[in-house]
Amino acid sequence: MPEPSAVARSEPLLAGSDLLRFWHPAMQQTLFRNLLKAFSYPGESVWLADTDSAVAILATLVDAETTLSDPHQLLSDLTRTRLNAPLTDPERAGYVIVCGDLEPDFAPQLGSLESPETGATLVVVVNSLFNGPCWQLSGPGVRQSRRIRVGGLDESWLNARNNWCSGFPLGVDLIITDQQYCLALPRTTLIEDTGAN
Numbered sequence: 001m002p003e004p005s006a007v008a009r010s011e012p013l014l015a016g017s018d019l020l021r022f023w024h025p026a027m028q029q030t031l032f033r034n035l036l037k038a039f040s041y042p043g044e045s046v047w048l049a050d051t052d053s054a055v056a057i058l059a060t061l062v063d064a065e066t067t068l069s070d071p072h073q074l075l076s077d078l079t080r081t082r083l084n085a086p087l088t089d090p091e092r093a094g095y096v097i098v099c100g101d102l103e104p105d106f107a108p109q110l111g112s113l114e115s116p117e118t119g120a121t122l123v124v125v126v127n128s129l130f131n132g133p134c135w136q137l138s139g140p141g142v143r144q145s146r147r148i149r150v151g152g153l154d155e156s157w158l159n160a161r162n163n164w165c166s167g168f169p170l171g172v173d174l175i176i177t178d179q180q181y182c183l184a185l186p187r188t189t190l191i192e193d194t195g196a197n
Helices: 019-023 025-040 053-061 076-081 156-164
Strands: 095-099 120-125 136-137 146-149 172-178 181-185 190-195
Touching: 019 025, 019 076, 019 156, 025 053, 053 076, 053 095, 053 120, 053 172, 053 181, 053 190, 120 146, 172 190
Parallel strands: 095 120, 120 172
Antiparallel strands: 136 146, 136 190, 172 181
């Protein structure tokens, strides 16, 4: 796994703390391309923003036609208003933003055989994408295998995610993010815990 300085930053985003920049059309195009890259290469860390990458993700993917759950109250009232997405519980939401250091104590939407695309996308906020227990990834988009380290993620997440994705094409897609980077774990990705190695 490359160190943060070695991760390619495609089209750097604007600096500053004004979250409104995430709703600028040019910014959203850049964010969408970077998220597409993350999903195309599961486990590869992609730089999104100087800070508040979880908000950047939601600003790009969520709108009035989607549903959102924020069970851990990670978003400000102003951000929730800007997202303009109907709020609901995590069992019914299309998008769920959660703290990674807490157990996943909910059962997200997994989709159906007729509409597997209705499975939820979970935005999991963690401390670091470069330090922590090691997971080995394989599957579509992963050349042979890839190892990732995620710091600040409760150990129950791996089993929960693997259970949710055990009935492919049903399942959930995960976007794991710290303040600046994200990586995607689509439901097609196989994940094995290799401990501290």
